[in-house]
Amino acid sequence: MLFSVAHSVIPPLARAVWRPSVEGLHHVPSSGPVIVASNHLSFFDSVVIPVVVPRPVAFLAKSDYFTGTGVKGFLTRAWFEGLGMLPVDRDDTKAAIASLDTALEVLRRGDAFGIYPEGTRSRDGRLYRGRTGVAHLALTAGCPVVPVGLQGTEDIQPVGASRPRLGKVDVTVRFGEPITVAGEYDGVPSGRARRELTDRIMAAIAGLSGQEQAGVYNERPADV
Structure with missing residues (x-):
């Protein structure tokens, strides 16, 4: 119920304010399990993807956002729950x-x-090496992965900013062709399959985002 109400208000409002350019949206299946795997430039990434996809896309969010009190806490919780965040x-x-x-x-x-x-989130604009959790999910669930390349979201809400900037910002959301896994890794050792699939997903994301690949993992600072 909350998602239905929020999704009828937030996406049109957000699209009117930031006017993102969307490409390849037809690659996202209209039903059935699917993983939407994206590069990460800004906190706002978890808003812009659900805003442009016509079906709910669940992202994980810090539990702190769901435990606030008072009016601010209620509104914050309603916002995150309304976007389908967990x-x-x-x-x-x-x-x-x-x-x-x-x-x-x-x-x-x-x-x-x-x-x-x-x-x-990337702090220097490069695309970092993917961790194999995404492949574990795809191989366990047997579902496709839709790669996404985001551009410009760091200009809406840079790392360290507490709120997004209003007004027109050049943001592009590109969805690539689904990467299927059913039957493709039969007989391949699990560790190798996860690594190969993850690298395949990251290569697709790089092709969509145009980012330089760092070739190393991105570590989250202790104070973030």
């Missing part, structure tokens, strides 16, 4: 495993799950 405790040492379990629940329901294989 709480995760990033300070929990078992958070990575719990987040994968949450993602699999979403996919097993036949819904779409959004993920950033880099793990955290």
